[in-house]
Amino acid sequence: MLSDPFKSHFLFLILSFSLCVSQTLALNSVPEPDASALTYLWPLPSEFTSGNHTLSVDPDLSLAVAGIGGSSAILRAAFDRYRAIIFKHTSGISIFSRFTGRSSVYDISKLKIIVNSDNEELQLGVDESYTLFVSKNDGKSIIGEATIEANTVYGALRALETFSQLCSFDYGTKSVQIYKAPWCIRDKPRFAFRGLLLDTSRHYFPIYVIKQIIESMSYAKLNVFHWHIIDEESFPLEVPAYPKLWKGSYTKWERYTVEDAYEIVKMPLFLFLDYFMWCVTGINVMAEIDIPGHAESWGTGYPDLWPSTSCREPLDVTKNFTFDVISGILTDMRKIFPFELFHLGGDEVNTDCWSSTPHVKQWLQDRNMTAKDAYKYFVLKAQEIAISKNWTPVNWEETFNTFAENLNPRTVVHNWLGAGVCPKAVAKGFKCIFSNQGFWYLDHLDVPWNEVYTAEPLEGINDTSKQALVLGGEVCMWGETADTSDVQQTIWPRAAAAAERMWSRRDAISTGNIALTALPRLQYFRCLLNRRGVQAAPVTNKYARRPPTGAGSCYEQ
Amino acid sequence: MLSDPFKSHFLFLILSFSLCVSQTLALNSVPEPDASALTYLWPLPSEFTSGNHTLSVDPDLSLAVAGIGGSSAILRAAFDRYRAIIFKHTSGISIFSRFTGRSSVYDISKLKIIVNSDNEELQLGVDESYTLFVSKNDGKSIIGEATIEANTVYGALRALETFSQLCSFDYGTKSVQIYKAPWCIRDKPRFAFRGLLLDTSRHYFPIYVIKQIIESMSYAKLNVFHWHIIDEESFPLEVPAYPKLWKGSYTKWERYTVEDAYEIVKMPLFLFLDYFMWCVTGINVMAEIDIPGHAESWGTGYPDLWPSTSCREPLDVTKNFTFDVISGILTDMRKIFPFELFHLGGDEVNTDCWSSTPHVKQWLQDRNMTAKDAYKYFVLKAQEIAISKNWTPVNWEETFNTFAENLNPRTVVHNWLGAGVCPKAVAKGFKCIFSNQGFWYLDHLDVPWNEVYTAEPLEGINDTSKQALVLGGEVCMWGETADTSDVQQTIWPRAAAAAERMWSRRDAISTGNIALTALPRLQYFRCLLNRRGVQAAPVTNKYARRPPTGAGSCYEQ
Numbered sequence A, B: 001m002l003s004d005p006f007k008s009h010f011l012f013l014i015l016s017f018s019l020c021v022s023q024t025l026a027l028n029s030v031p032e033p034d035a036s037a038l039t040y041l042w043p044l045p046s047e048f049t050s051g052n053h054t055l056s057v058d059p060d061l062s063l064a065v066a067g068i069g070g071s072s073a074i075l076r077a078a079f080d081r082y083r084a085i086i087f088k089h090t091s092g093i094s095i096f097s098r099f100t101g102r103s104s105v106y107d108i109s110k111l112k113i114i115v116n117s118d119n120e121e122l123q124l125g126v127d128e129s130y131t132l133f134v135s136k137n138d139g140k141s142i143i144g145e146a147t148i149e150a151n152t153v154y155g156a157l158r159a160l161e162t163f164s165q166l167c168s169f170d171y172g173t174k175s176v177q178i179y180k181a182p183w184c185i186r187d188k189p190r191f192a193f194r195g196l197l198l199d200t201s202r203h204y205f206p207i208y209v210i211k212q213i214i215e216s217m218s219y220a221k222l223n224v225f226h227w228h229i230i231d232e233e234s235f236p237l238e239v240p241a242y243p244k245l246w247k248g249s250y251t252k253w254e255r256y257t258v259e260d261a262y263e264i265v266k267m268p269l270f271l272f273l274d275y276f277m278w279c280v281t282g283i284n285v286m287a288e289i290d291i292p293g294h295a296e297s298w299g300t301g302y303p304d305l306w307p308s309t310s311c312r313e314p315l316d317v318t319k320n321f322t323f324d325v326i327s328g329i330l331t332d333m334r335k336i337f338p339f340e341l342f343h344l345g346g347d348e349v350n351t352d353c354w355s356s357t358p359h360v361k362q363w364l365q366d367r368n369m370t371a372k373d374a375y376k377y378f379v380l381k382a383q384e385i386a387i388s389k390n391w392t393p394v395n396w397e398e399t400f401n402t403f404a405e406n407l408n409p410r411t412v413v414h415n416w417l418g419a420g421v422c423p424k425a426v427a428k429g430f431k432c433i434f435s436n437q438g439f440w441y442l443d444h445l446d447v448p449w450n451e452v453y454t455a456e457p458l459e460g461i462n463d464t465s466k467q468a469l470v471l472g473g474e475v476c477m478w479g480e481t482a483d484t485s486d487v488q489q490t491i492w493p494r495a496a497a498a499a500e501r502m503w504s505r506r507d508a509i510s511t512g513n514i515a516l517t518a519l520p521r522l523q524y525f526r527c528l529l530n531r532r533g534v535q536a537a538p539v540t541n542k543y544a545r546r547p548p549t550g551a552g553s554c555y556e557q
Helices: A011-023 A073-086 A091-100 A153-166 A207-219 A258-266 A320-336 A352-356 A358-366 A371-388 A397-406 A421-427 A449-454 A487-491 A494-503 A519-531 B011-023 B073-086 B091-100 B153-166 B207-219 B258-266 B320-336 B352-356 B358-366 B371-388 B397-406 B421-427 B449-454 B487-491 B494-503 B519-531
Strands: A047-049 A053-066 A108-115 A130-134 A146-150 A167-170 A175-181 A183-187 A193-199 A224-230 A268-272 A275-278 A284-289 A341-343 A392-396 A412-414 A431-434 A470-477 B047-049 B053-066 B108-115 B130-134 B146-150 B167-170 B175-181 B183-187 B193-199 B224-230 B268-272 B275-278 B284-289 B341-343 B392-396 B412-414 B431-434 B470-477
Touching: A053 A073, A073 A108, A073 A153, A108 A153, A130 A153, A146 A153, A153 A167, A153 A183, A153 A207, A175 A183, A193 A207, A193 A494, A207 A224, A207 A258, A207 A487, A207 A519, A224 A341, A224 A470, A258 A320, A284 A320, A320 A371, A352 A358, A352 A371, A358 A371, A371 A392, A371 A397, A392 A397, A397 A412, A397 A421, A412 A421, A421 A431, A449 A494, A449 A519, A470 A487, A470 A494, A494 A519, B053 B073, B073 B108, B073 B153, B108 B153, B130 B153, B146 B153, B153 B167, B153 B183, B153 B207, B175 B183, B193 B207, B193 B494, B207 B224, B207 B258, B207 B487, B207 B519, B224 B341, B224 B470, B258 B320, B284 B320, B320 B371, B352 B358, B352 B371, B358 B371, B371 B392, B371 B397, B392 B397, B397 B412, B397 B421, B412 B421, B421 B431, B449 B494, B449 B519, B470 B487, B470 B494, B494 B519
Parallel strands: A053 A108, A108 A146, A193 A224, A193 A470, A224 A284, A284 A341, A341 A392, A392 A412, A412 A431, A431 A470, B053 B108, B108 B146, B193 B224, B193 B470, B224 B284, B284 B341, B341 B392, B392 B412, B412 B431, B431 B470
Antiparallel strands: A047 A183, A053 A175, A130 A146, A130 A183, A167 A175, A268 A275, B047 B183, B053 B175, B130 B146, B130 B183, B167 B175, B268 B275
16 A cells, blocks of 8 residues: 555556566665666665666756646746756757767656646645656656656745756767666655755855755755845844844845845856746745844844943843844745744853843843843743744743743754664654754764764654654764855765665665765765765765865775 | 946946945955955956945846846856855755745845857957956946956856855855855956976876866866877877877776777766757867877887887878878867867977987988978978968977977967076067976976965066067976875965966056965965865975865964
8 A cells, every 4th residue: 555645646646566576576665875876866766666677867957747736836936047067068068969960869858747736835744745656658658758657836836956866878879878777766855854954154155056056965865945135243134113222244246135035045057038037846945043142243233232332242131222122033934934833043052241230130130030041031932923824933941951842832842962862852842853963963074974863863762652742863063164166065974874874665764784885976076066066075984074185096995 | 437347338327336436436446355345256357346235146147147248158057056066055045945844034135147249269369358346236226236247258257257256155144155246347358378288198087077177177267278298108089080099098998999088078067858058168289299209108018119119209291191190189189179279298308219229310311401401391390280270389498499480380388397498489579388397397396375475477578569479378287296185285276376477467466565465365275275176285395285284274374
């Protein structure tokens, strides 16, 4: 019996999948690595079978759509983007072959995509499942050469990524080939939330770089870009309601306009003549303002937000103005960020300034509050503001560790300090995101790929109903030593190790010798990133992002 | 009296330039750095004046052409490319303003480009001079708002780069502005050959990366991409005449087809519908095969090229086959590379294998030749082959150091070992390229930007006629520890320091405190590269390409 996400509205697809399964018997098994196998996939799909045929792919690959979601503009844009990726290497050849008049017959000249829903809303938990069949059309089958079926356009997007990874440029024939066909793949993610944090406060990243990072995430099927926009060092974002806030930017050139922020959410690729190209990635953007700590830069424009000019953090808890500003920021941000989750930070709050600044001290005494009480007061008030704007609040784990019983039950607890927090959070009924800094903080350069790979978000949680409260996990790219020059190679390839952990079946990736089952595929994926223009670093470096130690092949470093 | 390259065919331009000069008196002077000055240029133009007006630039900036070269497709493509660069930041805004219907009046809505020749041949010494005027159109002047005049399209390309650097995105008005107008710039390069070497043998770079590097070179007005394609570690290039040669590649995925090589020369950006976009950079590609040393990988496909299977370098000097293969490679390459210079290597030839391999030893004895004689024999024979194919041979300096008197007089001597070689070479009438490894080898990570900047190709050459024999210089990006993950930040920003040395007037950049006259501009240029998607590293790092040591602004790191 096919599980729900795979329930097909097209009988022939079910029939065809059965045929496909009968051809090869390895369904559900993880294939042994094979040095001669030319096709590697990352992250590993839930279920797949392959064969032993090689198929050629037409550079003029066309799209045929079906299903009530088939006419989606998102789908068309995604297909165009992936066609460009798949034929990146052959573009020159096809350009020159126009002059020489070469032409060939190809096995795969059409990709059929069936989308069973026309609901294009991108939110947490959107159905990303898909099926993908690739086989030589024998002229008898109704399903044709390459067929994707998905319940949503976002499932189709994930399928297109997988399809693009099946395609590789063959230097013998100078064409794109699919090895080991027929392919029958049924796939879906293990977790709904598969995130990457980028910190644009410690270093500013041009929006062009941010868009490249978001696009690179799609290659590993990550789906939440956590934008840690502001921190104590700089406030780069324009806030129309409080236009002096971005005076806290490093320079007047290191800023994001409201339009820039829209661009990061919408990902326009370019405008050509009157045709929009969108870089459609199906990636949610979760914005963060990290309060009340990590907010010194707010006071550059509005010094009233500081307890005093000599003691500038946390934000002044005593003033209505502080919460007016927060509310103003959130109102302006709500117009930009449609994602249901909003991150309110709440970590590393050192309340010394509150205890030592006379007017704050007095305010606490008047209310018979400790500084810790004020921390709770602040966080809960900010949560109320976010909830009033129809946001689900996310907080770093200190809020849960300090006053779990008071947190709004909708709070998503974001783990970072270490192990054991998600088990506690879900035991109390909270949702949780796993980012144990010992493994998933990408600025920890001494963590090798295999430790990133084996860190398990469900560790210590055995009850299935409690496991369901773990939304997923997130790798965090803090910015103290990451700028435009080195951010991609600090993120990649280790973020990919976490991405497979979050996407693929736990049983499939938690057994066997990962030096054989995962490492060769990860090295292949790193080189794939390089080919796509992403500066992923060598996989087996002793320290992350270090240059290669000597000459050699990408596939062995 | 205007010097030749600036001789205008348009009287009004001369008149206008005079007007411009009369407005500001600082012509020929290098302006003092001014922290409040918003516009920095890199490399410094030969002559320029600026004013104190701020002009806004229309995102729908249009092109008007004149002169017999004005209708060039190269010019149109270059304009389109630079318009995309200039308005990269505003693209989102203009997209969204289409919906909101915003519109404005701009000071600069048209760029006029006059090209005085329709000769589009790109070769060494092509006229790259240009004049650029930017002023507010008062309705009376005939020359309009922004005007470029050049003798060739390649001069116009350099002018477009300068124009793009005058334009900066202003976060207050959310539009592109030109500060310090009116601008009157007359510019030309000091050296005809301003190169960057990339080694694709120690590590393979996808063509996508190579094209990005070539495009980034154009930002610093470098104009020769020296492609060190093959070395002892790997032979990535397809050679149709000897199809087994690329068996010497690391893997079957780390190869360049003939079409790839064409693409590196022609730089197609993408094909959209039926419209070609070319990334026109005006950069020559100088190919290299480094013989007879550095060629072990050749024998993977053709073991006969080795003296023996146990002693594999230099190439077997005794066999006609060796020279047949060289001739075949050069014949195939001649179809791809139109540049008049071809690099034959010739460095670091350890002849031990020749002296120790019986059949080679016998061959030497039969001819009463030493191994050193055989080295000369090999190099001269290769030079003859290259010359017969209408190429000017370039050789690393060892050939000059060892047998200068025998070298073909057309030989270009490529310095690398240290100081003093170009003075000796030009004294003997040879042309020379300066790449002193102590300063211009980019893999030497301990050379700070200022030592790169002050290295002078004409050092020790005082006679003007001898100075004219120094074609220029080249920074070298050897590939032992440079791969896709780190190559751009190893090249930049230090390559830019050499680029200004090679482009700008020696007197203008050799006096004063470069920490004040050059460093702030270089830091600005590094951030400009970052904004354009190039991973240029911090400028003031102790070691090149290291990440920033802490949080901070791009402009201060």
